Amino acid sequence: DIVMTQTPLSLSVTPGQPASISCKSSQSLLHSDGKTYLYWYLQKAGQSPQLLIYEVSSRFFGVPDRFSGSGSGTDFTLKISRVEAEDVGVYYCMQGIHLPKTFGQGTKLEIK
Amino acid sequence: EVQLVESGGGLVQPGGSLRLSCAASGFTFSSYWMSWVRQAPGKGLEWVANIKQNGREKYYVDSVKGRFTISRDNAKNSLYLQTNSLRVEDTAIYYCARDVIGGGFDPWGQGTLVTVSS
Numbered sequence: 001d002i003v004m005t006q007t008p009l010s011l012s013v014t015p016g017q018p019a020s021i022s023c024k025s026s027q028s029l030l031h032s033d034g035k036t037y038l039y040w041y042l043q044k045a046g047q048s049p050q051l052l053i054y055e056v057s058s059r060f061f062g063v064p065d066r067f068s069g070s071g072s073g074t075d076f077t078l079k080i081s082r083v084e085a086e087d088v089g090v091y092y093c094m095q096g097i098h099l100p101k102t103f104g105q106g107t108k109l110e111i112k
Numbered sequence: 113e114v115q116l117v118e119s120g121g122g123l124v125q126p127g128g129s130l131r132l133s134c135a136a137s138g139f140t141f142s143s144y145w146m147s148w149v150r151q152a153p154g155k156g157l158e159w160v161a162n163i164k165q166n167g168r169e170k171y172y173v174d175s176v177k178g179r180f181t182i183s184r185d186n187a188k189n190s191l192y193l194q195t196n197s198l199r200v201e202d203t204a205i206y207y208c209a210r211d212v213i214g215g216g217f218d219p220w221g222q223g224t225l226v227t228v229s230s
Binding site: 035037039041043048049050051054055058060092094096097099100101102103104105106 | 158162174216222
């Protein structure tokens with residue numbers, strides 16, 4: 001199975017400041033079709049996860065442009081340019097290239 | 113509105129069974145792969161199983177193979193997860209989710225809690 005490792009596991013950020021979360025996979029997520037199957041989700045307290053980013057860097061419908069994804073191969077990053085109070089929650093990366101699909105451990109974002 | 117609503121969770125003894133259901137609405141259910149993902153209390157996310165549009169391809173995480181069965185009824189816009197030989201470590205919120213854009217999940221249902229305890 002592909003192991004997804006996120007760092008840090010927790011993050012405390014002042015509103016308006018940037019935040020960055022790293023996700024590393026144990027194998028390359030680049031498919032022979034040229035796409036890289038790396039996703040980011042946010043799970044707010046008491047809610048189901050919601051899709052933020054697909055295929056490394058594409059924002060899903062309705063996701064604010066302060067969220068951006070980058071990376072390639074095995075190293076990926078989610079960045080929030082200016083954190084807002086509504087961004088609080090746990091962020092998960094997930095690989096979709098091989099079954100079983102696997103998630104990172106999660107990164108808890110709190111507001112200072 | 114695209115919506116998924118799970119049901120069927122509850123308290124069951126080790127070795128017992130439950131059938132989870134997921135009712136889909138607001139989209140053409142028969143056009144999408146569908147998945148089950150679970151989350152143990154206070155823990156992270158674990159993909160459990162998925163099923164192709166026509167139900168003829170099914171995949172499972174190793175820990176549930178031979179015990180869980182995913183199925184669907186496209187006429188009823190419904191997804192199911194038959195869980196047998198349940199173990200304490202199967203205790204979790206079980207979410208159904210639609211597979212989109214090459215394998216991401218959107219939306220997710222609100223989840224149904226399965227508690228395996230004696």
